[in-house]
Amino acid sequence: MMNMEKITSMVYNAALEESVTDLLELLQQDRLILDRLTVFNGVTETPLHVASLLGHTDFAKEILHQKPQLAKELDSQRSSPLHLASAKGYVEIVKALVIVSPHICFAGDKDGLNPLQLAAMKGRVDVLRELMGIAPEATRATTDQGETILHEAFGGVADKQLQTTKFLISNTKIEVNAVNANGLTALDIVAQSRRGIKDFVISECLRSGGGLRTTNAVNSPSHATGVASNKRSPFAAHDHKSPVPTQLRNVMIKDPEDWLTRKRDSLMVVASLIATMAFQAGLNPPGGLWQDDKEHMAGKSIMAVKQPDDYAYYLGTNTVGFVTSLSIILLLVTGLPFKRRFLMWVLTVIVWVTITCMALTYRTSIKNFTPQEQVRVSSRVVSYGVASWCGLMGLVFLLHTTRLVTTLISKFGNVTGNQTSFAQNLISA
Numbered sequence: 001m002m003n004m005e006k007i008t009s010m011v012y013n014a015a016l017e018e019s020v021t022d023l024l025e026l027l028q029q030d031r032l033i034l035d036r037l038t039v040f041n042g043v044t045e046t047p048l049h050v051a052s053l054l055g056h057t058d059f060a061k062e063i064l065h066q067k068p069q070l071a072k073e074l075d076s077q078r079s080s081p082l083h084l085a086s087a088k089g090y091v092e093i094v095k096a097l098v099i100v101s102p103h104i105c106f107a108g109d110k111d112g113l114n115p116l117q118l119a120a121m122k123g124r125v126d127v128l129r130e131l132m133g134i135a136p137e138a139t140r141a142t143t144d145q146g147e148t149i150l151h152e153a154f155g156g157v158a159d160k161q162l163q164t165t166k167f168l169i170s171n172t173k174i175e176v177n178a179v180n181a182n183g184l185t186a187l188d189i190v191a192q193s194r195r196g197i198k199d200f201v202i203s204e205c206l207r208s209g210g211g212l213r214t215t216n217a218v219n220s221p222s223h224a225t226g227v228a229s230n231k232r233s234p235f236a237a238h239d240h241k242s243p244v245p246t247q248l249r250n251v252m253i254k255d256p257e258d259w260l261t262r263k264r265d266s267l268m269v270v271a272s273l274i275a276t277m278a279f280q281a282g283l284n285p286p287g288g289l290w291q292d293d294k295e296h297m298a299g300k301s302i303m304a305v306k307q308p309d310d311y312a313y314y315l316g317t318n319t320v321g322f323v324t325s326l327s328i329i330l331l332l333v334t335g336l337p338f339k340r341r342f343l344m345w346v347l348t349v350i351v352w353v354t355i356t357c358m359a360l361t362y363r364t365s366i367k368n369f370t371p372q373e374q375v376r377v378s379s380r381v382v383s384y385g386v387a388s389w390c391g392l393m394g395l396v397f398l399l400h401t402t403r404l405v406t407t408l409i410s411k412f413g414n415v416t417g418n419q420t421s422f423a424q425n426l427i428s429a
Contacts, residue, residue: 007026007033010026011033012047016054018054023066027066034047045076047059049081051063051081052084052097055090057090060096060097064097080104080115081093082094082097085097085115086116087124089127094127094131098134106141108143112144115127115131115138116135117141117143117152119131120164125164128164129167139173145180146178149174150176151186169209185214186211187207187212187213188214191203264347267351270351272325274322277358278325281318282318285302285315286303286368310364313360317357318361321354321358321361324351362386
C-alpha cells in the first residue's frame with residue numbers, strides 16, 4: 001500500500017484536474033481514503049472544497065456519492081464547500097450540496113457569513129434562488145456586526161447589486177430597514193457610496209420596497225453599543241422579530257430633506273445623459289463628414305459647407321447644451337450645500353436651459369435630414385413641437401420662480417416681524 005502522503009497528493013491532483021477516473025481508481029485501492037484525508041496531518045481543506053472552488057461539478061458529485069459527510073467539513077476559514085460554491089456561483093454544485101446537507105445554509109464562516117449572504121455579496125442571484133427554496137429562513141440571519149443579507153448585498157460587485165437587491169426585496173421577507181452595528185440601514189449605505197447612476201437606481205428600488213434612512217448617522221458610541229447588544233447569532237434564523245432596535249424605531253422616519261437628495265441624483269442622471277448626447281452630436285454633425293480630399297478637406301462637416309447658417313445655429317445650441325450639462329455635473333460633485341432650495345432651483349433652471357438647447361439641436365438636425373420637397377411639412381411639425389416645448393418650459397419656470405419668490409418673501413417677513421417684536425419689547429422695557 002502506498003504511503004498516506006503520496007495518496008493524499010494523488011487525490012488532490014485528481015480534484016484539481018477533475019479526474020473522476022483517477023478518484024475511482026484510488027478508491028478501489030483504499031475504500032477509506034476519503035475518511036483518512038480528514039484526519040491526516042490536520043488537513044481541513046478536503047477535495048470537495050477544491051472541486052467546489054473550481055466548479056468541478058462531476059467530481060464534486062462523485063465525492064458526495066462516495067462520502068456525503070464531507071459536505072459538512074470546514075476549512076481553515078470555517079468555510080464549507082457550500083460557502084465556496086455559493087460565492088463562485090456554481091449552481092449545480094450548490095444543488096448537490098444542499099440536497100446532502102441543507103443545514104449548512106445556516107452555518108457562518110470566520111466572518112459570520114452564511115452561504116446565502118456570500119451569494120448576495122457576490123451578486124449570485126441564481127444561487128440565492130436555489131438556496132432560498134431549501135432554507136428561506138437563512139435570509140433572516142444576521143452577522144456578528146448585526147448586518148442582514150441586504151446589507152451584504154452592497155459589499156460586492158456594483159454591477160450586480162441592483163439585480164440582487166430587486167430579488168431580495170421581491171422574494172424574501174427580510175426587514176428592509178434593519179440596521180447594522182453602526183446604526184445604518186441598507187439605504188444609508190447606498191447613500192454614502194454615491195458611485196453613479198446605479199446607486200441612484202438601487203436607492204429607488206429600496207425606497208419602493210419601503211426602505212428608509214435614519215435621520216442621523218447614529219454613529220455615536222451609545223447607539224453603537226445599543227445595537228451591538230441586540231445582535232443575533234448567524235444561526236438564529238428562526239427568530240422572526242424585526243432586528244431594528246427599539247431606541248432607533250423613533251428615528252426610522254422619512255428624512256425631511258430626502259426630496260432634495262433624490263432631486264440632486266435625478267439632476268446628475270439627466271446631466272450625464274445630455275452631456276453624452278451632446279458630445280456624440282458634436283462628433284457626428286447632421287449630413288456627416290467629407291470622406292475625400294478631392295473638392296473638400298476630408299473629415300470636415302458637410303453641413304458647414306452646404307448650409308453654413310444652419311450649421312452655426314446647430315453648433316451654438318449643441319455647445320450650450322454640452323457646456324451647461326457639464327456645469328451641472330461639476331456643481332454637483334463640488335460639494336456645494338445643495339440642501340438649500342435656492343441653489344437647487346438654480347440647478348433646475350440650468351437643466352431647463354440644457355434640455356431646451358437639445359430640443360433646438362434636434363430641430364436643426366431634422367431640417368437638415370429632410371428632403372427639399374418635404375422641408376415645409378417637417379419644418380411646421382418640428383417648429384410647432386419646439387414652440388410648445390418652449391412654452392411649457394416658460395410656464396414651469398414662471399411657476400417655480402413665483403413659488404421661490406413667495407417663499408423668500410415669507411421668510412423675510414418672518415425675520416422682519418421678529419425684529420419688530422424684539423424692538424417693541426425693548427421700548428416697553
